[in-house]
Amino acid sequence: MTSKELMCLHIGQAGNQIAESVWELMCLEHGLSPDGICEDPKDGNMDVMYSETEKGEHRARSLFFDFDQAAIDRLRKHKYKKIFKPNLLINGKGNAGSCYSIGYANLGSSFIENVMNNIRKEAELCDTFLGFVMFHSISGGTGSGFSSYLLDMVKQEYPNKQLFTYSLIPSPNISNIVVEPYNAVLAMRDLGELSDVNFLLDNEKMYSILRDQLNIESPSYADVNKIIAHTFSHITSDMRFKGGSNSALYDFAVNVLPYPRLHFLSLAYCPIISRNKPIFDELSTYEITKKSFEQSSSLASFLPDKGQYLGINLVYRGDVNQKDALSAINEIKLNKRIKFFEGGPTGIKILANPMECKYFPDTEMKKSPRSLCKVANNTAIGQIVARITKKFDKLYSKRAYVHWFADVKDKFAEAREDLSSFEKDYEEIIAVYDGEPSVYFDDDDDY
Numbered sequence: 116m117t118s119k120e121l122m123c124l125h126i127g128q129a130g131n132q133i134a135e136s137v138w139e140l141m142c143l144e145h146g147l148s149p150d151g152i153c154e155d156p157k158d159g160n161m162d163v164m165y166s167e168t169e170k171g172e173h174r175a176r177s178l179f180f181d182f183d184q185a186a187i188d189r190l191r192k193h194k195y196k197k198i199f200k201p202n203l204l205i206n207g208k209g210n211a212g213s214c215y216s217i218g219y220a221n222l223g224s225s226f227i228e229n230v231m232n233n234i235r236k237e238a239e240l241c242d243t244f245l246g247f248v249m250f251h252s253i254s255g256g257t258g259s260g261f262s263s264y265l266l267d268m269v270k271q272e273y274p275n276k277q278l279f280t281y282s283l284i285p286s287p288n289i290s291n292i293v294v295e296p297y298n299a300v301l302a303m304r305d306l307g308e309l310s311d312v313n314f315l316l317d318n319e320k321m322y323s324i325l326r327d328q329l330n331i332e333s334p335s336y337a338d339v340n341k342i343i344a345h346t347f348s349h350i351t352s353d354m355r356f357k358g359g360s361n362s363a364l365y366d367f368a369v370n371v372l373p374y375p376r377l378h379f380l381s382l383a384y385c386p387i388i389s390r391n392k393p394i395f396d397e398l399s400t401y402e403i404t405k406k407s408f409e410q411s412s413s414l415a416s417f418l419p420d421k422g423q424y425l426g427i428n429l430v431y432r433g434d435v436n437q438k439d440a441l442s443a444i445n446e447i448k449l450n451k452r453i454k455f456f457e458g459g460p461t462g463i464k465i466l467a468n469p470m471e472c473k474y475f476p477d478t479e480m481k482k483s484p485r486s487l488c489k490v491a492n493n494t495a496i497g498q499i500v501a502r503i504t505k506k507f508d509k510l511y512s513k514r515a516y517v518h519w520f521a522d523v524k525d526k527f528a529e530a531r532e533d534l535s536s537f538e539k540d541y542e543e544i545i546a547v548y549d550g551e552p553s554v555y556f557d558d559d560d561d562y
């Protein structure tokens with residue numbers, strides 16, 4: 116297996132709390148002890164996520180940054196704390212006051228050199244470095260402003276490396292940050308410009324899944340973060356485990372990106388079933404495939420039925436029957452509610468890795484021998500952009516709180532305009548006749 120190393124960047128509170136789940140799951144899947152020793156070698160390619168010390172201990176290839184100390188301290192005390200390199204756990208002593216401008220301009224410049232130096236050191240240890248996956252929320256100041264600053268620096272220094280992000284976006288109804296629309300518009304514009312692929316998720320949608328499907332009355336961040344970790348474990352499974360198509364993150368993304376600018380993607384995950392459900396509720400490949408197209412499986416609040424699919428990757432793990440997957444897809448193609456890009460063939464790519472996913476010891480989720488993460492590019496994701504810009508306009512029409520953003524005031528108009536043109540791009544590519552999706556398997560590179 117050729118190793119193609121990834122580096123994770125966890126930024127702000129959300130980004131670093133998600134790290135707790137992501138890295139616990141990575142260690143469980145690769146059979147790593149809390150010391151980073153591989154206790155149960157599998158057909159895994161450890162190099163994707165870890166570097167190795169001379170003593171054979173594995174260390175996360177991941178940098179953790181927050182202006183605040185609390186989330187980084189939690190990692191320093193984490194069950195798997197030894198796998199984190201101390202120089203890659205970086206924090207300040209305050210916070211960015213929920214303000215993009217502070218994260219980008221004021222505090223950002225005092226930390227960027229240290230962060231970039233450490234990224235450089237890690238990248239130099241790689242043989243075939245593929246790129247970065249960033250985890251952050253774009254609602255607060257660090258996750259929006261500092262992430263943008265960092266993406267800019269990383270893009271300048273590594274122009275040919277892939278930049279993927281897991282971006283938590285504002286929820287439609289829950290918010291406790293008044294300037295969230297400003298932060299989100301500024302950050303989304305930067306994501307559109309500086310990165311290659313963005314997976315958009317919102318807490319409100321994931322809370323509703325946890326309430327409805329796992330019967331958790333008051334879901335915690337940890338519950339949400341576990342679902343996010345499961346999706347990450349799927350999209351990287353082919354790089355990390357033998358037996359599948361061995362497709363790297365970027366090969367995998369090609370199918371869903373017919374136009375480079377339109378790279379805001381949605382994720383759906385299933386099965387998410389309560390562990391208290393009886394065994395006969397185990398879902399077949401056919402059932403998880405059908406379910407992944409239901410609104411209840413989507414991890415972001417938007418209505419895919421109002422748009423058209425430009426590309427879909429179905430990333431399966433475990434005991435998967437491809438015939439079953441195909442027959443479900445054939446039925447989905449006949450469903451008039453689900454629309455495919457009318458201007459050309461929509462690729463539905465099937466990737467299947469036989470390695471079953473592992474579960475958190477304290478999860479409410481029922482273990483399943485098969486699971487699926489659906490990665491989709493749907494034009495209706497423009498609804499999310501419209502929702503955020505509408506809130507931005509309401510706040511900006513009164514010029515409320517703009518003085519907090521004085522250092523980035525030139526970016527305001529540009530960012531707002533750019534997101535409008537982005538919404539239009541989605542509308543304009545939708546043509547007038549019915550398209551017929553084509554299905555590709557992971558070993559089928561003929562497209």
Ligand SMILES: Nc1nc2c(ncn2[C@@H]2O[C@H](COP(=O)(O)OP(=O)(O)OP(=O)(O)O)[C@@H](O)[C@H]2O)c(=O)[nH]1
Nearest residue numbers: 127128129132210211212213252255256257258336
């Ligand atoms: N899913 C999830 N969301 C979180 C978590 N922690 C915070 N959030 C959400 O993230 C948003 C705020 O972003 P934070 O990450 O707390 O902010 P920050 O990037 O640290 O920025 P500042 O605190 O302003 O410096 C809010 O919408 C929170 O609900 C978490 O562990 N998981």
Ligand SMILES: [Mg+2]
Nearest residue numbers: 127128183210
């Ligand atoms: Mg914070």
